[in-house]
Amino acid sequence: MSITLPALPYGGGELAPHISEQTLGFHHGKHHQTYVTNLVKLIEGTELEGQSLEAIVKASAGDPARAGIFNNAAQVWNHTFYFHCMKSGGGGKPQGALAERLAKDFGSVEAFLEQFKQAGLTQFGSGWAWLVEDAGVLKVTKTANADTPMAHGQKALLTADVWEHAYYLDFQNRRADYLDAFLAHLVDWDFVATQL
Amino acid sequence: MFTLPDLPYDFSALEPIVDARTMEIHHGKHHAAYVANLNNAVEQAGAEVAGAPLEILLSGLGRVPEAQRAAVRNNGGGHWNHSLFWRLMCKHGDAGLSADLASAIQRDLGGLDALREAFGKAALTRFGSGWAWLVVDKGTLRVTSTANQDNPLMDDGGLPILALDVWEHAYYLQYQNRRAEYIESWWKVVNWSEVSRLYQTTV
Numbered sequence: 001m002s003i004t005l006p007a008l009p010y011g012g013g014e015l016a017p018h019i020s021e022q023t024l025g026f027h028h029g030k031h032h033q034t035y036v037t038n039l040v041k042l043i044e045g046t047e048l049e050g051q052s053l054e055a056i057v058k059a060s061a062g063d064p065a066r067a068g069i070f071n072n073a074a075q076v077w078n079h080t081f082y083f084h085c086m087k088s089g090g091g092g093k094p095q096g097a098l099a100e101r102l103a104k105d106f107g108s109v110e111a112f113l114e115q116f117k118q119a120g121l122t123q124f125g126s127g128w129a130w131l132v133e134d135a136g137v138l139k140v141t142k143t144a145n146a147d148t149p150m151a152h153g154q155k156a157l158l159t160a161d162v163w164e165h166a167y168y169l170d171f172q173n174r175r176a177d178y179l180d181a182f183l184a185h186l187v188d189w190d191f192v193a194t195q196l
Numbered sequence: 197m198f199t200l201p202d203l204p205y206d207f208s209a210l211e212p213i214v215d216a217r218t219m220e221i222h223h224g225k226h227h228a229a230y231v232a233n234l235n236n237a238v239e240q241a242g243a244e245v246a247g248a249p250l251e252i253l254l255s256g257l258g259r260v261p262e263a264q265r266a267a268v269r270n271n272g273g274g275h276w277n278h279s280l281f282w283r284l285m286c287k288h289g290d291a292g293l294s295a296d297l298a299s300a301i302q303r304d305l306g307g308l309d310a311l312r313e314a315f316g317k318a319a320l321t322r323f324g325s326g327w328a329w330l331v332v333d334k335g336t337l338r339v340t341s342t343a344n345q346d347n348p349l350m351d352d353g354g355l356p357i358l359a360l361d362v363w364e365h366a367y368y369l370q371y372q373n374r375r376a377e378y379i380e381s382w383w384k385v386v387n388w389s390e391v392s393r394l395y396q397t398t399v
Contacts, residue, residue, distance in 0.1 A: 030373040071323050124270050125344035126324035126364075145324035164325070164364035165373065173225040173365065 003043075003053060005036045006080050014088040018181040023169045031165055032079040039072040053077055054150065061151035074146040078128060082161045087188040091181075094189040098196060105138040113183055115140040120162045120179045129179075131158040133196070157195045158187065198238075198250065200231045201279050209287040213385045215370045223282070226365055230274030230345070237267035250276050254349045273345030277327055281359050285385045292389030296396065304337040312383065314339040319362050319379045330358035330391075332398040357394040358386070 008028050013021040039056070043049045048056050048069065057077055060070035094102065099109055106112035112131070120129035123142040130141045132154040141149065149156045160166075160182050167178035203209075203223055208216040238245055238253075241264040245253060253260060253272050260268045298308070305311045311330065318341040319328035326343045333354030340348060341362075348354050360382060367378040 026372045034373070067323075124266075125326075164368060168364060168368040169372075172221050172369070173229070 002050075003036055003040050003056075003076065005033050006083075008083055010086075010088060015086060015186060018170070018185045019086075019167075020170050023167070026169070027161075027165060028079070028083065032076070032083075035072045035075040035079065039069065039076055042069045042072060057148065057150055070151075071146040074148040074151070077150070078146065078148050078159065078161070081156055082128075082159050084191055085158050085160075085188055086182070086186040087191070089185075090188045091183055091185040092187075092189075094192065096193065098189060098193040101138055101196065106140075112138075112140065116158070116160070117176070117179045117183065120160050121176055123162050126163040129160045129162060130154075130156055131192070132156055155195070158192045198231050198234050198275055200228050201282070203282050205287055210285055210385045213381045214285075214367075218367070218369050221369075222361075222365060223278070227275070227278040230271045230278065233267060234271035234275050237264045237271060240264055241268070251349060254347065255352070257350060269350065270345050273347050273350070276349070277345055277347050277359060277361070280356060281361055283390050284359060284387055285382075286387040286390075287385070289383070289385050290387045290389045292387075292392060294392035294396065296399070297388075297392045300337050300395065305339070311337075311339070315358070315360070316376075316379050319360050320376055322362050325363040328360045328362060329356045331356050332395060335399070355394075355398055357398070358391050 005028075008024065012024045012028075015024060043051075043056065048059060051059070053073060053076060056069065056073040060066035060073060063070065093099065093109055093113075102109050102112045106115060116129055116131060119140050119142040123129060123144065125144060127142060127144045127147070130143065130149055132139050132141055132149045134149075134152075134154045138157070139154075141154070143149070160179060162175060162179075167175065171178040171181075200223075203219070206216075207219040207223075210219060241261050245260055245264075245268070250272055253268055254276060257265055257269055293308075301308055301311050305314060315328055315330060318339050322328060322341040322343070324343060326341055327345075327347065328341045329339070329348055331338050331340060331348045331354030333348075338354060340353065342348065342350075348356055360379065362375060362379075367375065371378040371381075
């Protein structure tokens with residue numbers, strides 16, 4: 001199985017004005033592409049070549065000798081997942097079974113949304129905010145740099161990229177405004193529900 | 197109370213290497229937020245840390261109450277690192293590398309080109325947010341890097357005399373994903389007189 005850059009699930013300008021075409025162009029075309037290119041080079045000729053991306057992430061997680069492989073593999077996975085978590089005209093409140101699960105595990109959908117935003121705001125430096133399923137329970141978590149729920153036995157349901165490159169051209173230092181826009185206008189709750 | 201130091205030059209002074217808009221947001225928003233958050237954390241920490249100089253706080257984080265330790269580390273580091281960073285740059289750069297520092301660079305790192313290569317590599321390969329450093333560690337020059345707003349003071353890793361911010365906010369408006377280009381360009385605005393002066397304080 002060769003590692004390649006997946007296409008965006010929408011046109012580059014479709015998330016504007018919340019995320020600009022310029023941001024997505026760099027984010028997908030340069031950052032995501034570079035992680036793919038680096039990973040392909042790093043696993044070439046090793047026993048990881050030909051394995052699935054998930055297998056590579058799991059095999060390299062927690063292994064200091066394979067930090068470069070883990071960082072690039074996890075970032076390929078995180079970005080593909082992140083881009084699929086958004087759509088034009090998304091955001092607002094989830095419905096149906098997902099909303100019921102959120103209300104059960106967080107007290108209310110609103111409480112979940114606030115926790116998710118706080119996770120994104122308080123991840124110091126580069127990283128990610130997540131909604132995960134952990135042993136049957138929905139939780140909000142945050143990870144640094146490339147770290148990813150899969151490396152901790154958790155299933156990712158939703159993520160927001162809080163590396164500055166995800167929002168700096170559009171929001172600069174205003175990470176809170178980016179997270180508000182992400183939740184209010186971009187989250188593809190149908191995609192999130194299919195991850196349950 | 198910690199306060200935001202003025203920049204020692206105009207926002208546009210480092211153009212075209214670092215653009216005015218980047219400097220304005222970097223100093224007026226990012227650095228200012230570290231100062232405000234640091235003051236909040238120190239106030240909450242109370243008597244144990246009240247009035248302590250920043251260097252003392254950062255080199256002895258174990259003495260900061262646990263509830264405020266991460267905030268002091270992140271925001272105190274952010275304040276100290278940026279305060280140093282601004283002083284290490286100037287308009288058109290400055291060629292005043294002292295003979296003492298030049299010979300120490302030759303002795304410990306193999307010369308200025310070797311320093312640039314090692315320092316540039318440290319800056320480029322710091323994954324995520326962080327800083328590249330040239331430190332004087334027990335009399336010897338050493339290149340290193342740290343994550344986020346950590347710095348060498350925090351683990352007795354020597355005194356920094358040269359620093360480069362590789363958080364994306366330092367370069368993204370102008371260079372986007374091209375961190376290597378930012379690093380290479382940045383040498384043109386280094387204030388070697390100030391780097392040399394800092395070196396002299398350590399010997």
